[in-house]
Amino acid sequence: MDGAARKLTQTVAPSPVTGTAPPALASVPQPMPARLTIGLVRRWLALHRGELRALAIGAISLALFLLAWHLLTKYRVTAHVRFVNVPSPEMVLDSLMRVTRDNKFLMHVYLSCRRILIGFAIAATIAVPLGLVMGRFRLVREIVFPVSEVLRPIPAIAWVPMAIMLWPTNEESIIFITFLGSFFPILLNTLHGMTMVDPVLIRAAQCLGAREAAIFREVYFPATLPHVFTGLTVGMGVAWVSLVAAEMISGQFGIGYFTWEAYSLVQYADIALGMICIGVLGLGSSALIRGLGRLAMPWAKK
């Protein structure tokens, strides 16, 4: 997919243009376009071999996982670890079919997503500018850093009792926990990005007449952007971890609550369904951030 490889094939083989052209060129004998198309497909396959391979192996690995799950639950394997009560993949699929028809499940998913969105958005809005300013001004860094270093190692889940005391509603305390989870990874990565800015670029900008504000906007910010996106990706992961923990403890809704409730109600298939749902949502939100990163940084090589 990288630009250099694509460019190379364009210069080496000019045929893709003619190969995809409709058979409007009537004078050309019929078999020619077909042969060119086959050649094109073959070249495309050769170019994307690595990705196709990864895709195939990924699919096989997932299938093997499902097969192992199926077999372990079908024969109710008990070898210290007990699969007796573990739902089989078929049961989870049934559960999914049943649950998607009822609004309650979708409500759980919607509320979790909303909490993530709000908590994460607030964290990003505060942590990114704070990290940039901390990286630029030593005094701010010296003031904020000790506090953040003390608070950072506290797991979000340990904040649950405090959050319940701090905030008037459950909803707010869950959002607060989600916010806390994503805040520190974003802050620290942004700060780290600021310290990694190549000083020669700053000097180059100064020699071209850039002043403080322009240097911040044109050099520090874009130079730090890759690290900001690393922070956002990590922060999103931690946000889900924190959210689910908070929902399990103090929630009434949400996918974490759904999973915990399923255990209490002895609906074992729903436990696995909730887990898979959390996994898929986490994966999706990470992919979303990666996509945004690619849009925001067209210069970065994939």
Add this chain to the structure above:
Amino acid sequence: MTAASAAPVQQGKVTVTDFSLSYDTLEGPVDAVHDASIHVDPGEFISIIGPSGCGKSTLLNAVAGFLKPTRGGVAVDDDPVAGPSADRGMVFQQYSLFPWKTVRENVEFGLKMKGMERSKRETSARTLLGLAGLLAFENQYPDNLSGGMKQRVGIIRALATGPKVLLLDEPFGALDAQTRLIMQQILTNMWQRLKTSVLFVTHDIDEAIFLSDRVYCMTARPGTIKAEVAIPLERPRHQSMMMSSEFLALRRGLMSLIREESLKAIGGEVNDIALQGLDIDLHGRSLADVI
């Protein structure tokens, strides 16, 4: 820029007077550069050569405004240098293009800082890119360019704002020998058109002779100006001149000056007499760099 090529330039005079720069150690202040005086007349091409660590880059950074002299003064057109500005364009050894800007946006940067409107700066940038043979790459990101191309963009980016002086800090040091020769030719051609004053730092003797009107030769720590050598080779210059007896005589002269300093720079470890027995061709580089 257009004004510069129309009328002969009468600006771009650089004067460095009794420049010293020291840094503090536990034993007290140590001079990195000591009482160095150089001058660049408007439109002149001047090189500074010397062994590694002699303070030639320090001197250049002081002219750029990144370093303040401990003693002495730096002035451009009799205005003391207070800090970096677009008056003095700089090209660094490390490629210093902004990776998030396209080639054209990089060249436009200085003009944007000047507040020039978009369409105007686009036209200027394109003219310069055409001059450097890089118009086809205007929308590429720097990562897609070769080292030589990056440095050409670096040079025209520094020239785009029409600086009084162009400062170059070993700009071709990271390039292979062939590319380096081509870049030297391109730089000479550009300079002949624009007639901007140039202060060029290098440790490559051939490069210094080929490009310059005058060459300053610096001593090892503390850096002082050891010699000033005029290069009377006629212009325009071509690579073929590097084999002329005149060029080779200049080369021999500068070589022996540098050699002495390089040996001093690496300390008493290597004995000059022992080295004379060996037939080492340093390719114009200082011994300290080779070892």
